Amino acid sequence: MNPAALARDFLELLQAEELDRALALLDENVVYTNVSLPTVRGRSAVGRLFRPMLGRAGFRVHFHAIGADETEPAVVLTERTDALVFGPVVIQFWVYGRFEIRDGLITLWRDSFDWRDVIAGMVRGVVGVVLPQVRRSWPTSGTP
Secondary structure: OOHHHHHHHHHHHHHOOOHHHHHOOEEEEEEEEEOOOOOEEOHHHHHHHHHHHOOOOEEEEEEEEEEEEOOOOEEEEEEEEEEEEEOOEEEEEEEEEEEEEEOOEEEEEEEEOOHHHHHHHHHHHHHHHHOHHHOOOOOOOOOO
């Protein structure tokens, strides 16, 4: 599988709540960082982070752009809209991601986002339950 497809599949498996299949795409010693939050090291630690969220929060992803440098390790860059879904509350925000892939597995997953955009997404998501016109519309174009 090419590196860009691997990164896309990983996030789409998270969206489909297929955590075990998503984790299988991670190297045993993967490093996962949401910039400004603590780094998580290891496939099992990533699983421990995400497993409690299954069934409680949904995840959506929309790719605006994805590109890869396929030298070893391959680097995949993504520009996307992510959403965390808590029942009727949908929190959307922009994310820039970097994945490093070696031997067909993700060894580094680093996401960057703007806290102001996340907070704005939270406000719009909560208020949007009562006033739907306040919600951000889900992107429908720009998928590479």
